[in-house]
Amino acid sequence: MILINGVSKDSVDIADRGFQYGDGLFETLDVRNGQPVFLEQHLKRLKSGCQQLYIPFPGETLLSLEAKNLSCQKSSGRAVLKIIVTRGSGGRGYRQPEIIEPTRVLSLHPYPEYPESYQEQGIVARFCKTRLGLNPTLAGIKHLNRLEQVMARAEWSDPAIQEGLMLDINNHVIEGTMTNLFYIKNNHLYTATLAQAGVAGIMRSIVISLSADCGFPVIEHIFTKDELLAADEVFVCNSIIGIWPLRKIATTCFAVGVITKTLQKQLSSFIGPELIHGQ
Amino acid sequence: MILINGVSKDSVDIADRGFQYGDGLFETLDVRNGQPVFLEQHLKRLKSGCQQLYIPFPGETLLSLEAKNLSCQKSSGRAVLKIIVTRGSGGRGYRQPEIIEPTRVLSLHPYPEYPESYQEQGIVARFCKTRLGLNPTLAGIKHLNRLEQVMARAEWSDPAIQEGLMLDINNHVIEGTMTNLFYIKNNHLYTATLAQAGVAGIMRSIVISLSADCGFPVIEHIFTKDELLAADEVFVCNSIIGIWPLRKIATTCFAVGVITKTLQKQLSSFIGPELIHGQ
Numbered sequence: 001m002i003l004i005n006g007v008s009k010d011s012v013d014i015a016d017r018g019f020q021y022g023d024g025l026f027e028t029l030d031v032r033n034g035q036p037v038f039l040e041q042h043l044k045r046l047k048s049g050c051q052q053l054y055i056p057f058p059g060e061t062l063l064s065l066e067a068k069n070l071s072c073q074k075s076s077g078r079a080v081l082k083i084i085v086t087r088g089s090g091g092r093g094y095r096q097p098e099i100i101e102p103t104r105v106l107s108l109h110p111y112p113e114y115p116e117s118y119q120e121q122g123i124v125a126r127f128c129k130t131r132l133g134l135n136p137t138l139a140g141i142k143h144l145n146r147l148e149q150v151m152a153r154a155e156w157s158d159p160a161i162q163e164g165l166m167l168d169i170n171n172h173v174i175e176g177t178m179t180n181l182f183y184i185k186n187n188h189l190y191t192a193t194l195a196q197a198g199v200a201g202i203m204r205s206i207v208i209s210l211s212a213d214c215g216f217p218v219i220e221h222i223f224t225k226d227e228l229l230a231a232d233e234v235f236v237c238n239s240i241i242g243i244w245p246l247r248k249i250a251t252t253c254f255a256v257g258v259i260t261k262t263l264q265k266q267l268s269s270f271i272g273p274e275l276i277h278g279q
Numbered sequence: 280m281i282l283i284n285g286v287s288k289d290s291v292d293i294a295d296r297g298f299q300y301g302d303g304l305f306e307t308l309d310v311r312n313g314q315p316v317f318l319e320q321h322l323k324r325l326k327s328g329c330q331q332l333y334i335p336f337p338g339e340t341l342l343s344l345e346a347k348n349l350s351c352q353k354s355s356g357r358a359v360l361k362i363i364v365t366r367g368s369g370g371r372g373y374r375q376p377e378i379i380e381p382t383r384v385l386s387l388h389p390y391p392e393y394p395e396s397y398q399e400q401g402i403v404a405r406f407c408k409t410r411l412g413l414n415p416t417l418a419g420i421k422h423l424n425r426l427e428q429v430m431a432r433a434e435w436s437d438p439a440i441q442e443g444l445m446l447d448i449n450n451h452v453i454e455g456t457m458t459n460l461f462y463i464k465n466n467h468l469y470t471a472t473l474a475q476a477g478v479a480g481i482m483r484s485i486v487i488s489l490s491a492d493c494g495f496p497v498i499e500h501i502f503t504k505d506e507l508l509a510a511d512e513v514f515v516c517n518s519i520i521g522i523w524p525l526r527k528i529a530t531t532c533f534a535v536g537v538i539t540k541t542l543q544k545q546l547s548s549f550i551g552p553e554l555i556h557g558q
Contacts, residue, residue: 022301
């Protein structure tokens with residue numbers, strides 16, 4: 001189930017700059033009972049990313065309509081909706097075409113079969129050797145230049161490890177390969193500043209907002225492995241998994257704490273029981 | 280004229296990781312009178328890049344055959360051959376498929392219509408605002424994550440400026456958007472160390488080798504704008520343009536010097552008159 005510029009097809013022009021240079025952006029959405037979750041927030045970030053990369057935004061109305069039409073093909077249970085927007089086709093060379101006609105690709109995928117235990121008892125993470133580069137121009141943007149994450153995810157195949165944590169070249173902890181990372185120390189939440197590396201996740205911003213509502217201050221800062229490992233609670237989050245507690249990072253164990261559980265409950269309420277359980 | 284995995288077609292599977300993540304590599308070759316120039320060197324770099332990214336290399340014999348077959352379709356004059364190798368199609372998510380079947384794309388393009396004056400009198404360059412990020416894991420590799428170059432090239436449209444020079448986030452001069460950069464001071468050649476940023480160009484390594492043959496030492500080091508602007512001669516190079524002297528960078532003018540001219544002549548001899556003029 002793939003729509004390319006509104007047409008059902010499964011291949012893209014070889015001259016598309018997404019293929020040639022990773023010249024584009026993407027969003028990954030949770031679909032519950034036929035409805036894309038946090039669609040408005042995802043389209044807002046996509047619009048902002050397009051502005052930062054000077055790619056004409058295809059429009060919220062159009063993308064929203066296509067996202068909803070595609071999502072309702074999986075009318076019960078869960079799925080994953082991916083939206084890609086590229087700078088479209090162009091000639092050889094980095095220079096962008098004079099008239100940019102962006103390519104939009106919407107595709108519906110099966111929801112990954114994660115055990116319930118990941119939510120409840122937490123997951124195991126490792127530290128990746130692959131370092132995130134420093135790049136203030138592109139930091140925060142969910143663009144298609146994702147070789148760092150590919151290289152990091154290729155480091156392990158042990159199914160007992162669910163996520164890899166990535167440090168930048170200055171040995172600051174930034175995020176997971178596919179998640180943002182939070183830790184809790186003395187009832188305060190901490191997460192990495194994304195000024196030089198990392199992706200500003202939609203779930204990250206929702207967690208920050210829910211935490212504030214619950215009265216837990218969130219501090220964005222620069223931190224090391226040692227600070228992380230001395231935490232009371234640690235969790236990772238993204239739009240597909242929601243919030244997963246970390247019960248172990250390398251050899252250090254953590255309890256699934258009260259604040260993590262509170263935030264999981266708040267998130268469920270925020271998504272709404274009608275979306276979670278169907279109407 | 281496009282060959283995808285040996286078949287003539289012009290579109291690629293949407294699930295190709297080249298499109299999804301920029302998960303691949305590329306080479307751009309000069310084609311003269313039906314023959315790809317420095318094919319062996321390009322395939323060697325491609326193989327090395329595949330090894331660094333854990334992508335199975337499609338094989339020198341196969342790629343060489345396809346490259347030659349495609350190139351001879353433009354049997355006189357010049358053309359550009361682009362070779363892309365990606366990690367192939369895969370599921371959603373950064374994790375690579377258990378069995379990687381790389382995609383290879385070979386395409387033949389018109390040679391850009393550069394005036395002769397670029398070789399002889401030199402070109403004008405500017406400094407780009409877009410900074411190259413620091414990433415030791417990916418530095419040097421000619422991979423498909425090229426948003427930095429796209430953003431830098433989008434900074435200007437003035438046709439009087441032919442190249443943009445890029446600094447890294449520490450304000451060290453690294454390269455041009457599509458070229459490597461050399462400067463000459465007191466009969467020594469200097470070019471940037473590529474340990475943290477930049478592409479290790481084939482023409483860069485040929486220039487280093489030709490310079491050594493001519494008795495001009497080449498020093499790879501870290502340098503600033505000021506050191507560059509105090510040079511005796513400056514040139515940029517890549518596989519398509521060869522060597523272009525810089526006659527002006529921002530407001531500083533340079534003469535087309537003896538060493539640059541010597542290297543241009545050496546390069547012509549190295550490519551061979553039969554390739555340059557046809558047999």
